Amino acid sequence: MLRVSGLTAGYHGGTVLHALDLTVPAGTVHAVVGHNGAGKTTLVHAIAGLLRPTAGGVFVDGQQVTGRPTHHIARAGVGLVPQGRRVFAHLTVAEHLRLAHRPPRRPRSGTAWTPDRVLELLPRLGERLGHRGGDLSGGEQQMLALARALLGTPRVLLLDEPTEGLAPVLVGQIRKLIVALADDGIAVLLVSPSPGLAAACARTITVLTSGRVTDRLDGAAARANPAQLHEALALAPAAKA
Numbered sequence: 001m002l003r004v005s006g007l008t009a010g011y012h013g014g015t016v017l018h019a020l021d022l023t024v025p026a027g028t029v030h031a032v033v034g035h036n037g038a039g040k041t042t043l044v045h046a047i048a049g050l051l052r053p054t055a056g057g058v059f060v061d062g063q064q065v066t067g068r069p070t071h072h073i074a075r076a077g078v079g080l081v082p083q084g085r086r087v088f089a090h091l092t093v094a095e096h097l098r099l100a101h102r103p104p105r106r107p108r109s110g111t112a113w114t115p116d117r118v119l120e121l122l123p124r125l126g127e128r129l130g131h132r133g134g135d136l137s138g139g140e141q142q143m144l145a146l147a148r149a150l151l152g153t154p155r156v157l158l159l160d161e162p163t164e165g166l167a168p169v170l171v172g173q174i175r176k177l178i179v180a181l182a183d184d185g186i187a188v189l190l191v192s193p194s195p196g197l198a199a200a201c202a203r204t205i206t207v208l209t210s211g212r213v214t215d216r217l218d219g220a221a222a223r224a225n226p227a228q229l230h231e232a233l234a235l236a237p238a239a240k241a
């Protein structure tokens with residue numbers, strides 16, 4: 001379970017994220033939607049330790065990890081799939097998988113992720129093991145970025161715009177993977193500008209506007225009435241700017 005309490009962060013003395021609270025229970029997806037510049041990536045980076053929060057707390061299964069170095073937060077069970085995939089252009093898929101495989105130091109509930117298990121989930125990567133990251137399609141790079149995060153056997157998975165730039169058929173595949181990973185017990189925090197993706201897989205949806213929570217919706221209600229989430233986003237002040 002991930003809990004974020006009063007999280008405040010920004011750059012160069014300015015505040016971007018204002019006292020944000022959210023909870024992601026194990027086995028569920030919590031989506032944070034917002035327009036460009038709303039602070040979604042800032043939130044993910046402040047949780048993962050890439051940006052030091054100026055106030056508030058980040059807790060993983062009750063353990064406080066606020067402001068700790070990224071490797072400490074990763075060891076505490078947080079996996080990050082960054083915006084833009086960030087795969088190494090010159091390393092092969094097999095090399096990525098080998099480098100990313102970090103068996104958990106302490107036993108965790110559920111089965112640890114190994115390269116073989118990842119390839120069962122993402123068989124396309126198995127067909128591309130000898131290909132370099134830079135030669136993969138956008139969808140394959142996204143799968144590889146997901147594989148890297150899974151190989152740390154995360155309890156919390158942070159997905160930063162995982163369908164950005166992907167064709168609709170791939171968006172559908174990613175959506176199914178997100179749901180499958182949550183069903184496997186992982187707490188998934190999905191940040192995305194896409195209300196459709198959020199509604200399709202989240203139990204809870206937070207609307208982020210200029211770094212503040214402006215709405216919180218039940219995912220099932222948003223699925224039943226998609227207009228509700230579209231309205232919440234359309235009313236967000238950033239949309240009028």
Ligand SMILES: Nc1ncnc2c1ncn2[C@@H]1O[C@H](COP(=O)(O)OP(=O)(O)OP(=O)(O)O)[C@@H](O)[C@H]1O
Nearest residue numbers: 011012016034035036037038039040041042043193
């Ligand atoms: N490294 C940085 N230095 C200074 N300002 C930054 C930095 N990164 C982001 N910002 C600013 O913080 C605000 C929030 O940016 P952030 O990337 O978190 O938004 P986002 O919701 O993820 O948007 P996008 O969908 O465009 O990635 C923006 O005003 C942005 O310009």
